[in-house]
Amino acid sequence: MFFMSLRCALQLLKPDPEGKEFMERIIKRLHALSYHMRSHFWLDLKQLNDIYRFKTEEYSHTAVNKFNVIPDSLPDWIFDFMPHHGGYFIGNVSPARMDFRWFCLGNCIAILSCLATPEQSVAIMDLIESRWEELIGDMPVKVCYPALETHEWRIITGCDPKNTRWSYHNGGSWPVSSTM
Template sequence: MISHISFSFLVQSLFYSALLCAREMLTPEDGSADLIRALNNRLMALSFHIREYYWLDKRKLNEIYRYKTEEYSYDAVNKFNIYPDQIPPWLVEWIPPEGGYLIGNLQPAHMDFRFFSLGNLWSIVSSLATTRQSHAILDLVEAKWSDLVAEMPLKICYPALEDQEWKYITGSDPKNT
């Protein structure tokens, strides 16, 4: 079981698409009804998890600010024990009122609040994002065009990490460098 491993949103959105493709290639007539059922169950679970826990807009940001920490129960609001002081200062002003996006990663006690263009745009193409979320992502891209595109092709990630920041954000292990 790999439940302790955290996969980035981009990896999960690509995995979602791979599951969709696998389901399309199978037909119930060839004896794969159980596999199709398993794929459907996994697709539903994955889409719920991403849509519910990775989504960030002004409403969700305000909710995170009010989170209580150290809640450990099935009905806990703060299921991942996120500390509100982890919210980066740039984020509050950066999210437009009608915009939102799917965050880069989520793991216990940590959210990667960066915007990853490929994952968010792919979530629209693959219907991983809901219709409302898709519109909000596109609203954010339009409102933050100067940050995301400006004088160059679309930036893959915003904001870019500087100096040693990547070690703290990504959970770098010195043994692997």
């Protein structure tokens, strides 16, 4: 959403001397943000295989494993879920761990805002098509996949009852998303 806001701001500014300075700053920020997101938050089969082979405890500007992601943190479901011709932007990257869940709204916004490259946009749509039953099924699109289960949702959401398995905020369907 920040990326889309910057793009909108760029369109609203006048190209006068004061506006040009802000436009240059926004363009610089857009380039940095798009590079960061496309490089570090994109997940496809190639990236998944790279993560699987990451070395840990790399700490330098030349490190391949920039966030020191532990390969054992890859969830079991991800290998079956990832299609050969598909990919998506993950929800979060933190030290030693990535949130590998599929977040529909973020990926759709990435397409709409042009944060996703044309190739990434096609890959996102390919993933939706290949995983239609899991992501959409008989109901409107699910907000995330898979839902957090067992004690994991209690730890991450602080036992908030609105975030139980397949509820609105934890993998449930968002009817408003199907009208987008």
